[in-house]
Amino acid sequence: xxxxxxxxLNAALRDSMRDDDSVVVYGEDVGRLGGVFRIxxxxxAEMGADRCFDTPVAEAGIAGTALGMALYGLRxxxxxxxxxxxxxxxxxxxxxxxxYRNRTRGRVGLPLVIRIPYGGGIGxxxxxxxxPEAYYAHTAGLTVVSPGTPADAYALLRASIAFDDxxxxxxxxxxxxxxxxxxxxxxxxxxxxxxxxxxxxxATVIAYGPMVTTALEAATxxxxxxxxxxxxxxxxTLSPVDMDTLVASATKTGRALVVHxxxxxxxxxxxxxAELSERAFGYLAAPVLRVTGFDVPYPSAKIERHFLPDxxxxxxxxxxxLEY
Amino acid sequence: MPYRLQTxxxxxxxxxxxxxIPGIRVDGNDVVSVYGAVKTAVDLARRGDxxxxxxxxxxxxxxxxxxxxxxxxxxxxxxTEWRGRDPVESFLRVLRDGGVIDDSFVAEVEAxxxxxxxxxxxxxxxxxxxxxxxxxxxxxxxxxPQLDIERALxxxxxxxxxxx
Numbered sequence: 281x282x283x284x285x286x287x288x289l290n291a292a293l294r295d296s297m298r299d300d301d302s303v304v305v306y307g308e309d310v311g312r313l314g315g316v317f318r319i320x321x322x323x324x325a326e327m328g329a330d331r332c333f334d335t336p337v338a339e340a341g342i343a344g345t346a347l348g349m350a351l352y353g354l355r356x357x358x359x360x361x362x363x364x365x366x367x368x369x370x371x372x373x374x375x376x377x378x379x380y381r382n383r384t385r386g387r388v389g390l391p392l393v394i395r396i397p398y399g400g401g402i403g404x405x406x407x408x409x410x411x412p413e414a415y416y417a418h419t420a421g422l423t424v425v426s427p428g429t430p431a432d433a434y435a436l437l438r439a440s441i442a443f444d445d446x447x448x449x450x451x452x453x454x455x456x457x458x459x460x461x462x463x464x465x466x467x468x469x470x471x472x473x474x475x476x477x478x479x480x481x482x483a484t485v486i487a488y489g490p491m492v493t494t495a496l497e498a499a500t501x502x503x504x505x506x507x508x509x510x511x512x513x514x515x516x517t518l519s520p521v522d523m524d525t526l527v528a529s530a531t532k533t534g535r536a537l538v539v540h541x542x543x544x545x546x547x548x549x550x551x552x553x554a555e556l557s558e559r560a561f562g563y564l565a566a567p568v569l570r571v572t573g574f575d576v577p578y579p580s581a582k583i584e585r586h587f588l589p590d591x592x593x594x595x596x597x598x599x600x601x602l603e604y
Numbered sequence: 605m606p607y608r609l610q611t612x613x614x615x616x617x618x619x620x621x622x623x624x625i626p627g628i629r630v631d632g633n634d635v636v637s638v639y640g641a642v643k644t645a646v647d648l649a650r651r652g653d654x655x656x657x658x659x660x661x662x663x664x665x666x667x668x669x670x671x672x673x674x675x676x677x678x679x680x681x682x683x684t685e686w687r688g689r690d691p692v693e694s695f696l697r698v699l700r701d702g703g704v705i706d707d708s709f710v711a712e713v714e715a716x717x718x719x720x721x722x723x724x725x726x727x728x729x730x731x732x733x734x735x736x737x738x739x740x741x742x743x744x745x746x747x748x749p750q751l752d753i754e755r756a757l758x759x760x761x762x763x764x765x766x767x768x
Contacts, residue, residue, distance in 0.1 A: 316671075334605045336609070544754075574754045574758070575751060576739045576754075577743065579739040580734075583733055586761075
């Protein structure tokens, strides 16, 4: 059946709750309202208010209680209503959630998931369009996942809920309405695996989350307009990253770029570019390029299209890779 | 979400005790009570006696945003009940009953209010999007070399778009 990414996420939560009584879902407005994006729609009605409930507007409390519930033996799946609201919880996440496994010398893991709708492109106001992936990926102990397709949204969320360490699950909110024909329960490669979404020979475009669609659009246009055959790799798990798949692709095509909405400086793409330089240098015909948001606070809705990387910018970067 | 789901405390004003300042809870829909509470707080502050936490209890009659669907989390009855306690309406009654204002004054103020709202709407609808290059200009007191480079890239893109 045809499902949107939002519908796939909703189905993943419902199926995980049905299969495992220890899964609890909560956050701001996730119960009665079903979440501002309706990702938790109908869960409270079906599972009861003990397993899907509303919390005060207190993100540090949401993260801190998730830690406690995970210690107690539950599998909490909590929602930060928007990316910009996840920052008050960073102290809990960085200082405690991420460190617990290591602090207990491996004895106590925290099977919890923090879902965060992230990124721009929906015409939102300040604090509603941020791309915080680098903060999380930089923090040892966190597993960071971001799906780019409805199928992956379902499969990766289910895998994240079943995962025995804390997962930061970054949902590309501008792709919530992206549709795909799916037969649930859909399966996909596990957390930790990148996927080649489109095979190609001219250059490798590395993307994740909202930019997977953009990269594939660029690849289609490159084929139609320029005769370029782009390979698109979907990172899927930002940490730990499947560097082998990225290196293999860059080695094959000899040219690579990374695209993300987040700012360029010390962004996720810098790490990928550095690793590719170290491991595939001899195979590269050009330096690894980054196509990113600018190093500014996310701009107002009326001009956000000038901030967000699009297919044009990806194709410009491919041209630079080829001209080098 | 309703107050009872936000906290088990009977009052937010009680939190003032935790930081050693006075807290006052008032009916936020009663203009005179709000004035009294805020006046007390402002007088204390002006005397140099520190801040006061004023909790004015009220209700959001309209939806949170144009994307919000209030029917998913509250009953019409609840909103209707609070609409009956609209502070503007009830204070108007007090002023009229007391002979402080008459109908023509009310009509005049309402017309002024409508005109001000219309001006604001027009201003916002007509407001230009602004030059996208400005996004680089106020990140720091002075634009960094890195931002200069990024601004030049966007400038090039915008000029190319104008030419085509």
